[in-house]
Amino acid sequence: MIDVVTLSVNGDTREVGVPSHYTLLEALRYILGYTGSKQGCDKGDCGACTVLLDGVATLSCILPVHEAVGHEVTTVEGLAGPDGAHPLQDAFDLCGAAQCGFCTPGILASAAGLLRQTTTPTREEIKLALSGNLCRCTGYTKIYDAVELAAQAMRERRRPAELVAR
Numbered sequence: 344m345i346d347v348v349t350l351s352v353n354g355d356t357r358e359v360g361v362p363s364h365y366t367l368l369e370a371l372r373y374i375l376g377y378t379g380s381k382q383g384c385d386k387g388d389c390g391a392c393t394v395l396l397d398g399v400a401t402l403s404c405i406l407p408v409h410e411a412v413g414h415e416v417t418t419v420e421g422l423a424g425p426d427g428a429h430p431l432q433d434a435f436d437l438c439g440a441a442q443c444g445f446c447t448p449g450i451l452a453s454a455a456g457l458l459r460q461t462t463t464p465t466r467e468e469i470k471l472a473l474s475g476n477l478c479r480c481t482g483y484t485k486i487y488d489a490v491e492l493a494a495q496a497m498r499e500r501r502r503p504a505e506l507v508a509r
Contacts, residue, residue: 348412352377353421367411368392368403371418379419379448383477390476393449394418400456400472419448422455430493431455434503440489442480450476454490462497464490 345360352375361370371377371394383391385404392404395417422429431451434440441447450473457464457472464472469490470483478486496503 346409348408350375350408350411350416351414352416353418354415361408363409365408366404367394367401367406367408367416370408370411371403371416377418377420380452381445381448383445387475388477389446390449390453390473391446393452393476395452395456395459398456398459400453400475402475417452417455419451422451429455430496430503431458431490434489434493434496435486437503437507438485438489438492440481440485442478446476446478446480450478450486454493457490458494458497462494464494466491 344363346363347358347360349356349358350370357375359370359374361374368380368382371380372382380394380403381391382404383389387402387405392402393400394403395401396411397414422432431454435447453473453476457469466487469487473486492503492506496506
């Protein structure tokens with residue numbers, strides 16, 4: 344059965360027909376074309392599918408699409424603003440925090456959810472916020488460094504590149 348749902352994604356409202364069994368991830372990737380969020384485990388274990396739902400990191404692979412109706416969904420594609428990349432995106436680039444890139448969109452979404460709550464996270468708070476995101480390439484240290492750099496940039500209202508000694 345196909346249901347028509349209205350989703351608000353990255354500031355745009357879209358009315359779409361989706362199979363009633365679809366998850367938010369399936370609607371985002373396969374109907375709306377937002378392929379940044381990755382389909383990994385389909386069980387909520389890896390975090391590759393993480394998006395923000397009303398600013399809170401949410402596993403889209405286990406969320407029925409109907410539960411996203413009436414909420415604002417932000418994917419990795421929606422993190423950047425009119426002034427360019429989100430500080431997290433810049434910091435990941437500067438710190439070498441992305442390797443293969445499969446986990447990166449989910450990690451960026453989880454970190455953005457954390458930085459919406461606080462721009463003064465401790466290393467332990469960063470680790471906890473990202474604990475649902477699995478990465479097999481970086482070893483996490485560069486990821487944590489990037490989140491710290493982005494947080495500092497956001498606190499100081501500067502770009503991450505301005506804070507890195509060249």
